[in-house]
Amino acid sequence: MVTEKTFRNPLLTHLGADPWVWKNKDVYYFMVTRRTRIQLWKSNTLSGIAQGENKTIWTAPETGINSANIWAPEIHKINDIWYIYFTANDGEGGDQSRKVFVLENNSDPFDGEWVEKGFVNTEHPGLDGTVFEHQSKLYFVYAGYGHFPDYGSALYISEMENPWTLKGPNVLITKPEYDWEKQGGMAINEGPVMLKRNNKLFMVYSASATWSDDYCLGMLTASADADILNADAWLKSTQPVFKKSVANKVFAPGHNGFTQSPDGTEDWIVYHAISESDGGAQKRSTRMQKFTWKSDGSPDFGVPLPTEMPIAVPSGE
Template structure:
């Protein structure tokens, strides 16, 4: 029997990839600049060839008319939500906000309604949502007039899918050299990974145009208060970084999903195939990852493009 394989990249121009698995389907999104597209596929390796639909287009002017970045689709209490970053095209980082679309029906056929922007304490980007002990929390990369870094990770409890309550708590800021490459000290792109009694908040570090853009990790026990910054322990080294040997540079801004039969864990990320290749060449890649005996994830080394990889289990 011939083994089915696929090759990276899945999408040549696919920055900030996000995949969400719901029952028998995968939903896929990437940064598209002035619009939000949604793909739907029954296979993970074929997500970029799935059905694709533009579900929102930026207005010609206004607070969310430009720099539409990093959309994420989530399902919360039976309804669908998309979180995306945008700004007015004039104010730079300090005018960036995270906006929300709601669909109470079906992602492809229902109506997407604008719910405005999330009431974060700081301007910011890369908003994500996770559930913990019956409550929903919002994590984002916040900007401010910080003397030592560009953006840091903040967390807050959610009153509803587009409104925060309470204080925005700083849980990670750039501290290590590997978080300060490319001329900017950056923590961004947070995404939650859960396993047994642990929460792993994976984030991207350094400037996205730097070869050394990489993934860091915060870890918390499920019995801890996630709004307490002391509950989170930061890894002192990147957990996923460039591979010169494999010609993979700037791997980051990832998401996670399961194989169709849900027996395998997969990471979805973007990377560049040449040193200093430029952000316009970020492409979407996927690969399987495993778990270490201590219960932490092992993402391994980014695989080279054009190398045959066994398809996810169940395809």
């Protein structure tokens, strides 16, 4: 008799906000917000990623435009070169001084040298930058702050000239419109991440204030052959696609990444959440669970699972 291997959420309890995973062949790279530095994990298993080898690869300077509030790092491999995108500011200017900065590594993420490439030339102050390739072009999406009377941040997309430089306009593709995007005292769209499947592009994002119980995931959908720099190409879900479960004691699920099982047969969402109502952003922890696909080709993220539930490890572990 073979006993099924399982794990339980959370994967990372303390300082487990804004998780990101990148699968490179048989290695997983993992990152979360560390506020004063950028820390990188690597592991051969997804369920054991928080226990994997880790090291600090960049530390914020004492002063300057990227000296504080180091948030939401993402590692990407673009044309066989490694990049990390992260949010930072000067510690004094608040949201209006936030920018997305870029590090580059031509070698191994753990052993190679990370070189600062400066900040992305966005039209607005912003955070949570992400990149994706589509039809041989590179695109950048971020949560931008503007002089908005009724909301805090909105998502913009732009084509990239190279992995740290935008070209052309920053196109607004979603702003907070529904009540579920305006909980916790702020109207927020942030944390964009691309999911491509079934000849469609799914832009999944986080909505409402991250400390609110009702922080959740929204989604934009575009056809793979559409002009994705045209805001009208994106159809916005009128309801959250992933939200709190009071029954399962999971609150504020959001700011996620996507990856696959070691054998590539399963899709997994990695996200942060809070285990108690009004627990606050300081209690965010990293979780993950498998998701499936609906008959119309869109993702079905289901309901966030309780921490006491044993979950079968990803296929291939």
